[in-house]
Amino acid sequence: MRGINKSNKRRSSGGFYLKPQELADAIEESFIAALKDASEEAFGGAYDRKTLESMIDIDAIKKEALLSILNYEED
Numbered sequence: 001m002r003g004i005n006k007s008n009k010r011r012s013s014g015g016f017y018l019k020p021q022e023l024a025d026a027i028e029e030s031f032i033a034a035l036k037d038a039s040e041e042a043f044g045g046a047y048d049r050k051t052l053e054s055m056i057d058i059d060a061i062k063k064e065a066l067l068s069i070l071n072y073e074e075d
Contacts, residue, residue: 031058035052
């Protein structure tokens with residue numbers, strides 16, 4: 001989270017490059033690729049992408065990812 005937040009933060013103005021909807025779109029675009037990578041890594045590649053999709057709550061994961069990025073605070 002720290003890396004994403006740091007990359008998204010504008011240093012000079014203190015604002016952010018991507019607005020919340022744009023971040024949600026970026027999560028949407030990258031989710032399938034991330035799920036494909038996870039299918040190859042998790043459980044020794046025992047599950048393909050479609051099987052993993054059926055095992056998880058995709059909307060909840062995307063929502064949690066967005067909220068985590070938006071609410072991230074450095075220690």
